[in-house]
Amino acid sequence: MTTTRERISGLLGAMLGLDTPRRAPKAAPGQFSAVPEYDVTDRAPVDMKNVTHPDGRMSSYPPTDQWEDWVEYDGKHWPKKVARRYTLVPTICFNCESGCGLLAYVDKQTFEVRKFEGNPAHPGSRGRNCAKGPATHNQTYDPERILHPLKRVGARGEGKWKRVSWEEALTDIAGKMRESRARRRDGIMYHVGRPGEDHYANRIISAWGVDGHNSHTNICSAGARCGYFMWSAGDRPSPDHAKAEVILLISSHLETGHYFNPHAQRIIEAKMNGAKIVTFDPRLSNTAAKSDVWLPTWPGSESVVLLAIANHLIQNDLYDKAFMERWVNWRTFLAEAGPTIEASDLSKEDKAAALAALPQAGEAGTFDQFDQALKALYKGYTFARAAADSQVPEDRIREAADYVAAAGNKVAAHTWRSASIGNRGGWQVARCLFFINVLTGSVGTEGGTSLNSWNKFVPQPYKKPPAFDAWNTLHLPHEWPFAFYEMSFLLPHFLHEGRGEVDVYFTRVYNPMWINPDGFMWLEALKDEEKMKFHVALTPTWNESAWFADYILPMGHAGERHDLMSQETHSGMWVGFRQPVRRVAMERAGIPITHTHEANPGEVWEENEFWVALTDRMDPDGSLGVRQYVESPHRPGELITQDEYWAWIFEHSVPGLPEAAAAEGLSALAYMRKYGCFEVKSSNYLPYEAEVVRPEGAVETQDLRLLDAEGARVGTLIDGVARRGFGTPSGRLEFFSTTLRDWGWPELEHVLPWSLRSHVHPEEIAAAGGEMLLLPNFRLPTLIHTRSANCKWLYEISHSNPVWMHPEDAEKAGVQTGDLLRVETEIGWFVDKVWVTEGIKPGILAMSHHLGRWRLQDDAGVNPGMSALAQLGTDENGGRSLHIIEGGKAWKTADPDTSRIWWQDVGVHQNLTHGVQPDPISGAHCWLQRVMSVRKAGPNEQHGDVHVDIAKSVEVYRKWHALTRSAVEHSPDGTRRPYWLKRPLKPIRDAYLLPDKPFYRGD
């Protein structure tokens, strides 16, 4: 008998068109439909009001003991109560590098994924996600996703493809790799965009024995990495936000910053506990809006403001002298900084005072002398100077400094992209920010800032390939010995100059032509079959660069592959396990699966099985010595399976995991399949203070290091006790960098935390002549580089990137919100709509990246609702253009939502008009662009149109190249790069030797 409530529900459901769904047939493994179907059940769901966490909180998450058989009502059928039965499979989000946990709700009957929600057992994300996590569902059921291997059959870029078998693709690609590997060790290049995993691909590249790793780091985080590394040998900060008293952010961290959701939730936690948030950003981001102090600094002035705060601490004796005395290399400074100070631009008075503080020759020097030197050195960084440089009121900077001074050693600080990647010298922004941590003693403390390597856990696999004997100069040329890391965005210029060619080029979840600056140079490179001989695009979705590939191989999304991930989301250590969720669900149901593609949609392979199969075909008889790394540790000569690979790691390489699993009667692999993560350490403070055991034959050095018999540092001596210390040459935090000094950058502004003049310093911008500055290095929070174009929910939220313009500037240009604006950079121009807002500083234009997608054919390429139909052109003077024929539009597929697209503006591809601007030290692309002119668009200039002069691209490249100081002239030991600097994959030491004929030096 139906109740009144059920009758009303039924009536409402009928009015809304929500009939009770039919019982769906069981899906065959591998079957794919953009419109998945789900089963119904008569079982009643758990009453969530009665579910509590072990710590007593009420929970909105399913309890872990019921994950394998979970029933709940389907929200889509509300107000009808349609119950569904799921098996919940944990996995890891792939839509940024935070590695948040997801729980896939896999229908127990059809094995379709109903939704992705947060995994409450995950120590980093703690059940929470940003909008991009649940949108994994859109990516999975994207009606336009690539489901089979495709091979080019016309000219490159002509858009003619044929579907081929995996066997054909693997044999062809492996053959070309084998041929290249037989001739050289630098002909295969794996260019990764979103890594999303911690070791598997790198291990495979190492197994090939080539210098093949290339990344997007130079357009992302090179500046910040360089700044942190020169201090500490750690290339990222790991702030303990939740316990901080002051949080210093040089980014829009709460909305889009690195480790976005895990950090954002902890920042808010700290704020609720009374912490103060100080944000540097010329744009009123959501983070700035949530801050106690917003400092809308002129780009490039951040280090001056940070040093004014530092100076306040130094002059007023508010800094942690005990910490600095213990851990900073001040003795080296006192002994060796004399010539640096002598040659500096310090005022006569400050220079004399700094020199007077140094000990006489032969004297050891005291910390008091260092204190005096610090006071003399930084005296010039006054609040007044910082206010003038940053165009921020002095009182506001003072307020920030007072908060920092009052926070003790609980200052959590972070910068990643933002100013560090925006400006020439941006690496010094990171170095100056960490200087605040060092001065306050907030290094590795509770509420302070740790290093990534202390909180990130990367387990070791069963067989490690040796270091390779090769150096690919297309990755790390001699001009940038400090680059973090490969100079990847300059690859087209290097090819254009004739530095080399690439035999086999893999792009992996990467769209280099679209995401890098100077995209038309990339277009030339990708079309050039003599220099870029063979291009394989590993991608789950269409992208602009894949259009110019020779093969497109479909790869899995977050719920379709195995990976390990760990990130330094807080003080603690965890490891997360990404899983192919349909495969796991089927295996739970007793369906045997040998390879993940048997359970994935279409013929989508998981990458790991692809690497195994490819490596096997590259070296079928093992004669190259490569195949051994993809063979089973248990079945000699047989290829390894995913179960074997992960089981070995979980049993041998994750401390505490086998025991935790055994306590539940599970194997380590079964435990990880069940929970998707494991907490290795719940907190990890002051690891550098840990005492180390003195090895046999250990030697103490005069500069207070403990070396083993081979001469490697094993500890740092503090008051006679050997402690772990830091991975720098001195074993301490390097306030004074002897490495920079010895490698050609001896000036004070390089060897000490100092401010460097940005390429967009106000004196570099002829404002009176109409010049402005373009800030392109922020993104709207729902964007995933080029993969948001396959997420209908995300694109509905944000699909356009208008130019932010202050009302004063808009008035000068005579434009209002919605008008078309023509923005001219050093190499070209684009046309976009304007958004007049006080949320941006006068003199600056801001524009979100990750938008402005295009396709060259109406019926192929990026989804029509998320991209514009465009035409590429070349004019009589060699100029290149992108002309928009038609904006985004609705289109018909099996998914009814695609016919409901209501927007046309899908943004403008601004990166095409950015010249390459490599920082001479960090190698980072300095994203901020000088705008030569801004005016209302003319009648023939349409929204989205872009024009670029390639000759100017080359000119800009050469101008920045001229700033470098090559290892050829400056290396102190005949090598290409200081050995202690990190590389994603390090070759053998001999490979570091400079070649006989370096490029531009007679090669």
Ligand code: SF4
């Ligand atoms: S913060 Fe990153 S990893 Fe976490 S849910 Fe969002 S996109 Fe996914």
